[in-house]
Amino acid sequence: MLKEVRACRLCEANLPLGPRPVVSAARSARLLIIGQAPGTRVHESGIPWNDPSGDRLRDWLQLDRDTFYDESHIAIMPMGFCYPGRGKGGDLPPRPECAPTWHQRLLEQLPNIQLTLLIGQYAQRYYLPHWYGSITENVRHYADALPHGFFPLPHPSPRNTLWLKRRPWFEEEVVPALRAQVNEIL
Numbered sequence: 001m002l003k004e005v006r007a008c009r010l011c012e013a014n015l016p017l018g019p020r021p022v023v024s025a026a027r028s029a030r031l032l033i034i035g036q037a038p039g040t041r042v043h044e045s046g047i048p049w050n051d052p053s054g055d056r057l058r059d060w061l062q063l064d065r066d067t068f069y070d071e072s073h074i075a076i077m078p079m080g081f082c083y084p085g086r087g088k089g090g091d092l093p094p095r096p097e098c099a100p101t102w103h104q105r106l107l108e109q110l111p112n113i114q115l116t117l118l119i120g121q122y123a124q125r126y127y128l129p130h131w132y133g134s135i136t137e138n139v140r141h142y143a144d145a146l147p148h149g150f151f152p153l154p155h156p157s158p159r160n161t162l163w164l165k166r167r168p169w170f171e172e173e174v175v176p177a178l179r180a181q182v183n184e185i186l
Contacts, residue, residue: 001109005106007021007053008021008102021082022082028112029071029075030074033074035049035119038078039053039083059120104165116151118152121152136163176179
């Protein structure tokens with residue numbers, strides 16, 4: 001299945017750097033991370049979360065790189081598998097073809113997933129059974145998503161540093177709860 005995803009050319013004409021689907025998974029994985037789409041650094045390396053956003057995410061999870069990239073425990077599946085290009089305010093949204101085409105098929109191959117981290121609005125809008133109207137409210141009500149197997153998070157991009165500074169409750173309350181959940185699973 002991963003070979004098929006990595007060979008995908010579905011939206012090739014709309015990708016400024018061409019297709020390079022980035023996904024990481026193994027049937028044994030227990031934690032799934034669903035983010036937005038690769039940035040240029042990830043596109044170049046082919047390694048998911050191989051950028052400052054990934055550094056912050058690994059810090060939130062309290063995981064070193066070796067553990068984070070151990071696909072036998074952690075699967076990584078973005079909403080858009082390829083770099084979508086740049087817009088006025090940053091990277092463009094994930095291509096809309098990816099999730100409907102690939103997610104269900106990949107999820108069927110990941111029977112051991114116990115928790116899915118939904119990073120950013122695209123993943124949360126697609127997967128959360130209830131949308132609270134903003135990322136802030138989704139994250140604040142993370143406990144409501146846990147019975148469904150989800151943990152909503154803001155994007156760990158350096159561009160969100162101000163969001164984090166204005167919401168100290170995230171580091172004080174949500175990050176420890178996140179670490180506890182991940183530690184229990186891994």
